[in-house]
Amino acid sequence: MMEDNSPKVISDKIPFYRDVRFLKVFFQILFIIGIILLAGFLYSNMLNGLSRQGIELNLTFLNSEAGFELSEGIDFEPSETFLKAFWVGIVNTLKVSILGIFSATAIGFFFGIARLSSNWLIRQIASVYVECFRNIPLVLQIVFWYAIMLVLPVVRESISFFDSIFINVRGVYLPALEGTAGLILWLWYLLSGIIIAIIVVLGLAAFRYFFQSRELHATSRPSFISNIIFGAKWVAAPTFLIIAIVGWFLTPEVPFELSRPEFRGFNFVGGMNFSPEFTALLIGLAVYTSAFIAEVVRSGIQAVVKGQREAARSVGLKESQVLRLVVVPQAIPVIVPPLTSQYLNLAKNSSLAIFIGFPDLFQVGEIMMSQTGQSIPIFAMIMVSYLIMSLTTSAFMNWYNHRITRIGRSR
Amino acid sequence: MTENENTTNDPIIICEDVHKWFDDFHVLKGITTTFKKGEKAVICGPSGSGKSTFIRTINRLEEHQRGTIIVDGIELSNDLRNINLIRQEVGMVFQQFNLFPHLTNIKNITLGPIQVRKMSKNAAEEAALALLERMDIADQAYKYPAEISGGQQQRVAIARALAMEPKIMLFDEPTSALDPEMISEVLDVMRELAHSGMTMLVVTHEMGFAREVADRIMFFDEGVVIEEAPPADFFDNPQHERTKLFISQTLQH
Numbered sequence: 001m002m003e004d005n006s007p008k009v010i011s012d013k014i015p016f017y018r019d020v021r022f023l024k025v026f027f028q029i030l031f032i033i034g035i036i037l038l039a040g041f042l043y044s045n046m047l048n049g050l051s052r053q054g055i056e057l058n059l060t061f062l063n064s065e066a067g068f069e070l071s072e073g074i075d076f077e078p079s080e081t082f083l084k085a086f087w088v089g090i091v092n093t094l095k096v097s098i099l100g101i102f103s104a105t106a107i108g109f110f111f112g113i114a115r116l117s118s119n120w121l122i123r124q125i126a127s128v129y130v131e132c133f134r135n136i137p138l139v140l141q142i143v144f145w146y147a148i149m150l151v152l153p154v155v156r157e158s159i160s161f162f163d164s165i166f167i168n169v170r171g172v173y174l175p176a177l178e179g180t181a182g183l184i185l186w187l188w189y190l191l192s193g194i195i196i197a198i199i200v201v202l203g204l205a206a207f208r209y210f211f212q213s214r215e216l217h218a219t220s221r222p223s224f225i226s227n228i229i230f231g232a233k234w235v236a237a238p239t240f241l242i243i244a245i246v247g248w249f250l251t252p253e254v255p256f257e258l259s260r261p262e263f264r265g266f267n268f269v270g271g272m273n274f275s276p277e278f279t280a281l282l283i284g285l286a287v288y289t290s291a292f293i294a295e296v297v298r299s300g301i302q303a304v305v306k307g308q309r310e311a312a313r314s315v316g317l318k319e320s321q322v323l324r325l326v327v328v329p330q331a332i333p334v335i336v337p338p339l340t341s342q343y344l345n346l347a348k349n350s351s352l353a354i355f356i357g358f359p360d361l362f363q364v365g366e367i368m369m370s371q372t373g374q375s376i377p378i379f380a381m382i383m384v385s386y387l388i389m390s391l392t393t394s395a396f397m398n399w400y401n402h403r404i405t406r407i408g409r410s411r
Numbered sequence: 412m413t414e415n416e417n418t419t420n421d422p423i424i425i426c427e428d429v430h431k432w433f434d435d436f437h438v439l440k441g442i443t444t445t446f447k448k449g450e451k452a453v454i455c456g457p458s459g460s461g462k463s464t465f466i467r468t469i470n471r472l473e474e475h476q477r478g479t480i481i482v483d484g485i486e487l488s489n490d491l492r493n494i495n496l497i498r499q500e501v502g503m504v505f506q507q508f509n510l511f512p513h514l515t516n517i518k519n520i521t522l523g524p525i526q527v528r529k530m531s532k533n534a535a536e537e538a539a540l541a542l543l544e545r546m547d548i549a550d551q552a553y554k555y556p557a558e559i560s561g562g563q564q565q566r567v568a569i570a571r572a573l574a575m576e577p578k579i580m581l582f583d584e585p586t587s588a589l590d591p592e593m594i595s596e597v598l599d600v601m602r603e604l605a606h607s608g609m610t611m612l613v614v615t616h617e618m619g620f621a622r623e624v625a626d627r628i629m630f631f632d633e634g635v636v637i638e639e640a641p642p643a644d645f646f647d648n649p650q651h652e653r654t655k656l657f658i659s660q661t662l663q664h
Contacts, residue, residue: 307509308509310472312522315522317522317523321526329513
């Protein structure tokens with residue numbers, strides 16, 4: 001070989017089995033092939049098994065008659081299809097999840113802040129609440145609340161609050177706003193109000209942009225967008241409000257009326273009714289999740305540095321103002337990501353409804369499986385439904401989090 | 412005792428035998444002193460000597476456990492109303508600025524006047540802009556604290572304290588967290604404030620500022636005031652061994 005004093009340079013020719021670039025791609029391809037083979041094997045295995053049992057994999061059964069009843073939810077007859085039954089389940093799950101998320105958030109914030117109170121008694125009560133409810137299995141709690149619902153007084157001896165809320169063994173009866181015949185007409189007024197407001201704002205913005213501000217200096221000339229925002233605030237909102245109010249009085253019948261539950265014959269009529277199953281599930285989910293949310297809120301508040309409270313106190317703010325104006329706004333960005341997980345947990349935990357016979361998504365799916373034997377497509381439908389709900393929730397929460405953390409805070 | 416024409420003989424802060432413990436640690440061991448209206452007192456001493464704790468007791472960021480503190484005729488007791496009244500009279504500037512990061516600079520300043528003094532939003536913003544003008548940073552009004560330099564942040568913090576129109580200003584090591592080239596812009600503002608007649612209690616290691624502005628220098632060590640004197644006497648003729656050591660160490664560089 002050649003001998004010289006220059007440093008040795010390793011040749012460009014690398015054998016492929018040592019070439020990092022090759023190896024990277026090679027192993028990825030190998031991995032993908034492996035996965036495809038595995039999935040294919042499982043799928044063909046499943047098809048074989050199904051054909052041996054004489055089951056065909058398709059979704060046509062969804063259009064056949066369900067033949068079973070559902071105890072609650074939107075109106076449903078046994079003569080309607082499986083698809084409709086599944087939809088009833090979805091709506092029930094959504095209803096309990098959304099109400100649960102709102103109540104859990106309110107209770108959770110209350111106890112989270114209470115745990116940091118300077119009042120010893122309040123602090124202890126909050127600690128006991130949190131430690132009790134987050135350390136008992138959720139199924140037990142739901143069954144416990146259901147048991148309580150079932151030993152409530154009979155309809156005739158309902159517990160009543162202000163003569164408008166009634167609690168008895170058939171559930172909870174609450175007053176509700178009900179749309180009357182005038183509602184449709186009023187909604188038309190609202191729609192026309194929105195359209196008029198949009199036209200007025202766009203016209204005004206265009207006018208201001210092209211004519212009124214022409215003589216202004218180029219830099220101080222307001223942009224088209226800022227004109228629209230200005231118009232929306234000072235013109236559109238009042239216009240819309242006026243039309244809404246005038247419309248309210250123009251409709252012959254008041255669009256909404258308060259419907260109160262009333263005792264007639266053997267039961268309550270009017271208002272809205274939460275069944276014992278729904279109530280037990282809602283209380284169980286809300287209370288259990290609120291204990292976790294309380295901890296999330298507490299940790300978020302504690303993450304705000306001490307100097308912030310001191311500065312707020314030193315300008316003379318009262319303790320409640322310190323919390324509301326300085327501490328909580330800074331705690332929210334810390335709270336939101338773990339709060340999202342709690343919301344997702346609550347929605348998924350609502351499938352425990354099956355233990356007390358509330359017809360949620362999962363329970364309706366179970367019934368459908370036993371009626372049709374189509375367990376695989378139904379399972380897939382249930383999973384996809386939960387997935388869509390969860391992904392929607394986290395997408396919304398991520399958007400919210402992004403919006404509130406965008407403002408300059410790079411401490 | 413002073414060359415400063417602003418200082419009067421009316422006492423504004425009266426401290427009598429003030430004691431403070433952090434658990435077992437005796438931080439303040441009986442501080443007795445009086446600050447006069449318009450007086451500028453510089454408080455210095457080694458770290459852990461209780462100097463920060465002392466000025467923090469004056470607006471009740473720290474509670475004193477024995478003795479009395481009377482601020483502008485109001486006794487600092489456990490009466491919530493008194494504490495709130497005193498906090499409105501006393502402005503404070505912190506070492507770490509402690510601006511509210513979720514509010515723009517001008518909102519940082521108007522928060523107190525609007526929420527506590529119940530000023531209208533317009534009046535408060537006008538006053539805030541005037542203060543920012545005085546601090547020479549009017550162009551930073553609508554930025555967030557994270558978007559401006561440390562020296563500018565500290566000046567916003569001073570404006571925030573002044574917006575409440577306090578009678579007394581407390582400074583807790585206002586320049587210690589600043590880069591060297593930003594220290595002077597903050598000291599300039601404090602100098603200007605001193606000339607306007609504000610009563611100021613300043614914990615600082617800036618001995619040049621102390622010599623120039625202070626009516627009195629108080630030297631803290633292990634929770635007691637071991638020496639206090641006008642700057643000329645303090646620097647040129649210190650009485651106590653501990654003070655001499657401190658002065659020789661701080662003036663070395």
